[in-house]
Amino acid sequence: MNTKLDIVFSALSDSTRRHILTMLLEDDMAVTDVAEPFEMSLAAISKHLTILTRSGLISQEKRGRVKWCKLEPDALRDASIWMQSFGQFEAVNLDAFERFLERELDNDTA
Amino acid sequence: MNTKLDIVFSALSDSTRRHILTMLLEDDMAVTDVAEPFEMSLAAISKHLTILTRSGLISQEKRGRVKWCKLEPDALRDASIWMQSFGQFEAVNLDAFERFLERELDNDTA
Protein backbone atom coordinates (compact mmCIF):
# COMPACT_ATOMS: atom_id res chain seq x y z
CA MET A 1 0.00 0.00 0.00
CA ASN A 2 1.33 3.43 -0.87
CA THR A 3 -0.62 6.09 0.92
CA LYS A 4 -0.26 9.82 0.61
CA LEU A 5 1.63 9.78 3.88
CA ASP A 6 4.22 7.35 2.49
CA ILE A 7 4.79 9.65 -0.44
CA VAL A 8 5.12 12.82 1.63
CA PHE A 9 7.47 11.33 4.20
CA SER A 10 9.51 9.68 1.51
CA ALA A 11 9.78 13.00 -0.34
CA LEU A 12 11.00 14.61 2.89
CA SER A 13 13.58 11.93 3.55
CA ASP A 14 16.13 13.41 1.16
CA SER A 15 18.18 16.42 2.22
CA THR A 16 18.44 17.81 -1.31
CA ARG A 17 14.66 17.91 -1.47
CA ARG A 18 14.34 19.46 1.97
CA HIS A 19 16.89 22.04 0.95
CA ILE A 20 14.83 22.84 -2.15
CA LEU A 21 11.76 23.30 0.03
CA THR A 22 13.58 25.77 2.28
CA MET A 23 14.71 27.67 -0.80
CA LEU A 24 11.12 27.88 -1.97
CA LEU A 25 10.08 29.32 1.38
CA GLU A 26 11.72 32.54 0.16
CA ASP A 27 10.04 32.74 -3.20
CA ASP A 28 8.86 30.83 -6.24
CA MET A 29 11.72 29.74 -8.46
CA ALA A 30 12.44 28.44 -11.94
CA VAL A 31 13.90 24.94 -12.26
CA THR A 32 17.28 26.21 -13.44
CA ASP A 33 17.56 28.57 -10.49
CA VAL A 34 16.59 25.84 -8.06
CA ALA A 35 19.37 23.72 -9.52
CA GLU A 36 22.04 26.41 -9.39
CA PRO A 37 23.41 25.90 -5.83
CA PHE A 38 23.58 22.12 -6.12
CA GLU A 39 26.50 20.14 -7.39
CA MET A 40 24.44 17.79 -9.46
CA SER A 41 22.97 17.78 -12.91
CA LEU A 42 19.90 19.71 -13.87
CA ALA A 43 18.26 16.44 -14.79
CA ALA A 44 18.74 15.16 -11.25
CA ILE A 45 17.13 18.28 -9.83
CA SER A 46 14.32 17.96 -12.33
CA LYS A 47 13.67 14.47 -10.97
CA HIS A 48 13.68 15.74 -7.40
CA LEU A 49 11.17 18.38 -8.39
CA THR A 50 8.98 15.74 -9.98
CA ILE A 51 9.04 13.77 -6.73
CA LEU A 52 8.16 16.89 -4.74
CA THR A 53 5.33 17.62 -7.15
CA ARG A 54 3.95 14.08 -6.97
CA SER A 55 3.96 14.42 -3.20
CA GLY A 56 2.00 17.66 -3.40
CA LEU A 57 4.66 19.55 -1.46
CA ILE A 58 5.24 21.87 -4.40
CA SER A 59 3.39 22.68 -7.60
CA GLN A 60 4.87 23.53 -10.97
CA GLU A 61 3.44 25.84 -13.56
CA LYS A 62 4.91 26.45 -16.98
CA ARG A 63 4.87 30.04 -18.16
CA GLY A 64 6.64 30.52 -21.43
CA ARG A 65 9.64 28.28 -21.46
CA VAL A 66 10.27 28.44 -17.75
CA LYS A 67 8.60 26.20 -15.24
CA TRP A 68 7.94 27.88 -11.93
CA CYS A 69 8.10 25.93 -8.68
CA LYS A 70 5.92 26.97 -5.78
CA LEU A 71 5.78 25.65 -2.24
CA GLU A 72 2.47 24.03 -1.22
CA PRO A 73 2.74 23.85 2.55
CA ASP A 74 -0.74 22.44 3.01
CA ALA A 75 0.55 19.06 1.86
CA LEU A 76 2.39 18.83 5.16
CA ARG A 77 -0.79 19.09 7.12
CA ASP A 78 -1.73 15.41 7.53
CA ALA A 79 1.88 14.41 8.01
CA SER A 80 2.36 17.07 10.65
CA ILE A 81 -0.78 16.02 12.48
CA TRP A 82 0.38 12.42 12.37
CA MET A 83 3.71 13.37 13.90
CA GLN A 84 2.53 15.78 16.53
CA SER A 85 0.31 13.09 17.96
CA PHE A 86 3.33 11.21 19.21
CA GLY A 87 4.78 13.95 21.27
CA GLN A 88 2.20 16.65 21.84
CA PHE A 89 4.77 19.20 20.76
CA GLU A 90 4.23 22.73 21.80
CA ALA A 91 3.67 25.35 19.14
CA VAL A 92 6.88 26.05 17.33
CA ASN A 93 9.10 28.88 18.48
CA LEU A 94 10.04 30.82 15.39
CA ASP A 95 13.37 32.07 16.72
CA ALA A 96 14.37 28.53 17.55
CA PHE A 97 13.26 27.58 14.10
CA GLU A 98 15.41 30.17 12.40
CA ARG A 99 18.43 28.91 14.28
CA PHE A 100 17.44 25.41 13.32
CA LEU A 101 17.15 26.35 9.67
CA GLU A 102 20.57 27.93 9.68
CA ARG A 103 21.98 24.78 11.16
CA GLU A 104 20.14 22.75 8.54
CA LEU A 105 21.45 24.89 5.71
CA ASP A 106 25.00 24.63 6.99
CA ASN A 107 25.08 20.92 7.68
CA ASP A 108 22.67 19.53 5.25
CA THR A 109 23.49 21.02 1.89
CA ALA A 110 23.97 18.58 -0.97
CA MET B 1 25.03 13.30 3.42
CA ASN B 2 22.72 11.36 5.70
CA THR B 3 21.45 13.49 8.51
CA LYS B 4 19.30 12.50 11.42
CA LEU B 5 16.36 14.07 9.64
CA ASP B 6 16.87 11.87 6.58
CA ILE B 7 16.81 8.82 8.78
CA VAL B 8 13.70 9.82 10.72
CA PHE B 9 11.67 10.81 7.66
CA SER B 10 12.80 7.72 5.83
CA ALA B 11 11.75 5.56 8.78
CA LEU B 12 8.34 7.24 8.72
CA SER B 13 7.87 6.73 4.99
CA ASP B 14 6.74 3.12 5.35
CA SER B 15 3.20 2.38 6.43
CA THR B 16 4.17 -0.85 8.19
CA ARG B 17 6.55 1.12 10.36
CA ARG B 18 4.02 3.88 11.02
CA HIS B 19 1.52 1.21 11.97
CA ILE B 20 4.02 -0.27 14.40
CA LEU B 21 4.49 3.16 15.97
CA THR B 22 0.76 3.57 16.49
CA MET B 23 0.65 0.12 18.10
CA LEU B 24 3.42 1.18 20.46
CA LEU B 25 1.43 4.27 21.46
CA GLU B 26 -0.76 1.86 23.44
CA ASP B 27 1.98 0.03 25.27
CA ASP B 28 5.45 -1.47 25.02
CA MET B 29 5.46 -4.72 23.08
CA ALA B 30 7.64 -7.74 22.43
CA VAL B 31 8.91 -8.26 18.88
CA THR B 32 6.74 -11.32 18.31
CA ASP B 33 3.63 -9.48 19.43
CA VAL B 34 4.45 -6.53 17.19
CA ALA B 35 4.73 -8.96 14.28
CA GLU B 36 1.49 -10.79 14.99
CA PRO B 37 -1.01 -8.59 13.05
CA PHE B 38 1.18 -8.35 9.94
CA GLU B 39 1.17 -10.73 7.04
CA MET B 40 4.89 -10.88 6.73
CA SER B 41 7.70 -12.84 8.27
CA LEU B 42 9.05 -12.19 11.74
CA ALA B 43 12.41 -11.46 10.15
CA ALA B 44 10.89 -8.67 8.08
CA ILE B 45 9.34 -7.09 11.18
CA SER B 46 12.63 -7.49 12.99
CA LYS B 47 14.27 -5.48 10.21
CA HIS B 48 11.61 -2.78 10.45
CA LEU B 49 12.21 -2.58 14.18
CA THR B 50 15.93 -2.23 13.58
CA ILE B 51 15.25 0.69 11.26
CA LEU B 52 12.95 2.31 13.80
CA THR B 53 15.61 1.82 16.47
CA ARG B 54 18.38 3.32 14.33
CA SER B 55 16.13 6.31 13.74
CA GLY B 56 15.62 6.74 17.46
CA LEU B 57 11.85 6.50 17.10
CA ILE B 58 11.78 3.45 19.33
CA SER B 59 14.18 1.75 21.69
CA GLN B 60 14.60 -1.94 22.32
CA GLU B 61 15.59 -3.62 25.54
CA LYS B 62 16.14 -7.32 26.02
CA ARG B 63 14.79 -8.81 29.24
CA GLY B 64 15.20 -12.54 29.38
CA ARG B 65 14.60 -13.87 25.92
CA VAL B 66 12.02 -11.20 25.13
CA LYS B 67 13.03 -7.95 23.46
CA TRP B 68 10.73 -5.11 24.41
CA CYS B 69 10.00 -2.27 22.02
CA LYS B 70 9.21 1.17 23.39
CA LEU B 71 8.14 4.32 21.61
CA GLU B 72 10.58 7.25 21.89
CA PRO B 73 8.47 10.19 20.77
CA ASP B 74 11.20 12.75 21.39
CA ALA B 75 12.90 11.62 18.20
CA LEU B 76 10.10 13.30 16.30
CA ARG B 77 10.89 16.65 17.80
CA ASP B 78 13.30 18.09 15.23
CA ALA B 79 11.36 16.60 12.36
CA SER B 80 8.14 18.03 13.68
CA ILE B 81 9.68 21.47 14.10
CA TRP B 82 11.03 21.29 10.59
CA MET B 83 7.61 20.47 9.21
CA GLN B 84 5.57 22.93 11.22
CA SER B 85 7.69 25.77 9.92
CA PHE B 86 6.23 25.32 6.49
CA GLY B 87 2.64 25.70 7.48
CA GLN B 88 2.46 27.24 10.93
CA PHE B 89 -0.06 24.59 11.82
CA GLU B 90 -2.23 25.31 14.76
CA ALA B 91 -1.92 23.09 17.78
CA VAL B 92 -3.36 19.74 16.95
CA ASN B 93 -6.96 19.03 17.84
CA LEU B 94 -7.02 15.70 19.59
CA ASP B 95 -10.50 14.73 18.43
CA ALA B 96 -9.46 15.33 14.86
CA PHE B 97 -6.39 13.31 15.59
CA GLU B 98 -8.37 10.33 16.83
CA ARG B 99 -10.47 10.39 13.70
CA PHE B 100 -7.27 10.61 11.71
CA LEU B 101 -5.72 7.65 13.49
CA GLU B 102 -8.78 5.51 12.87
CA ARG B 103 -8.57 6.34 9.20
CA GLU B 104 -4.88 5.54 9.24
CA LEU B 105 -5.40 2.20 10.92
CA ASP B 106 -8.20 1.25 8.54
CA ASN B 107 -6.58 2.28 5.30
CA ASP B 108 -2.98 1.93 5.95
CA THR B 109 -2.45 -1.47 7.48
CA ALA B 110 0.10 -3.73 5.85
Added chain:
DNA sequence: CAATTGGTCAACCATTTGGTTGAATATGGG
Protein backbone atom coordinates in the same frame (compact mmCIF):
# COMPACT_ATOMS: atom_id res chain seq x y z
C1' DC C 1 19.46 -32.59 28.99
C1' DA C 2 16.05 -31.97 25.26
C1' DA C 3 12.62 -29.39 23.20
C1' DT C 4 10.42 -25.00 22.51
C1' DT C 5 10.20 -20.15 22.09
C1' DG C 6 12.02 -15.47 20.81
C1' DG C 7 14.68 -13.21 17.80
C1' DT C 8 18.52 -12.30 14.52
C1' DC C 9 21.71 -13.42 10.72
C1' DA C 10 22.96 -14.51 6.03
C1' DA C 11 22.17 -15.15 1.50
C1' DC C 12 19.32 -14.19 -1.96
C1' DC C 13 15.94 -11.61 -5.03
C1' DA C 14 13.10 -7.94 -7.36
C1' DT C 15 12.23 -3.22 -7.24
C1' DT C 16 13.16 1.48 -6.25
C1' DT C 17 16.22 5.32 -5.74
C1' DG C 18 19.37 8.83 -6.91
C1' DG C 19 22.58 9.85 -9.85
C1' DT C 20 24.90 10.16 -14.75
C1' DT C 21 25.09 11.42 -19.85
C1' DG C 22 23.38 12.55 -24.38
C1' DA C 23 19.56 13.33 -27.23
C1' DA C 24 15.10 15.47 -27.73
C1' DT C 25 11.47 19.08 -27.28
C1' DA C 26 9.61 23.55 -26.52
C1' DT C 27 9.93 28.46 -26.39
C1' DG C 28 11.95 33.01 -27.03
C1' DG C 29 15.06 36.41 -29.14
C1' DG C 30 17.95 38.52 -32.85
Added chain:
DNA sequence: CCCATATTCAACCAAATGGTTGACCAATTG
Protein backbone atom coordinates in the same frame (compact mmCIF):
# COMPACT_ATOMS: atom_id res chain seq x y z
C1' DC D 1 14.99 31.27 -39.80
C1' DC D 2 18.60 30.04 -36.65
C1' DC D 3 20.43 29.83 -32.27
C1' DA D 4 20.36 29.83 -27.41
C1' DT D 5 17.81 28.72 -23.28
C1' DA D 6 14.78 25.87 -20.28
C1' DT D 7 13.49 21.51 -19.25
C1' DT D 8 12.55 16.72 -19.80
C1' DC D 9 13.33 12.01 -21.66
C1' DA D 10 15.73 7.65 -22.18
C1' DA D 11 19.06 4.53 -21.22
C1' DC D 12 22.05 3.20 -18.07
C1' DC D 13 24.34 2.27 -13.42
C1' DA D 14 25.38 1.39 -8.42
C1' DA D 15 23.45 1.18 -4.16
C1' DA D 16 19.58 0.88 -1.05
C1' DT D 17 15.01 -1.15 0.23
C1' DG D 18 11.75 -4.50 1.57
C1' DG D 19 10.76 -8.88 1.33
C1' DT D 20 11.78 -14.22 1.49
C1' DT D 21 13.79 -18.63 3.54
C1' DG D 22 16.66 -21.49 6.41
C1' DA D 23 20.17 -21.76 9.69
C1' DC D 24 21.52 -20.14 13.97
C1' DC D 25 21.86 -18.55 18.94
C1' DA D 26 19.96 -17.69 23.53
C1' DA D 27 16.80 -18.32 27.13
C1' DT D 28 12.98 -20.93 29.29
C1' DT D 29 10.54 -25.00 30.47
C1' DG D 30 9.49 -29.86 31.18
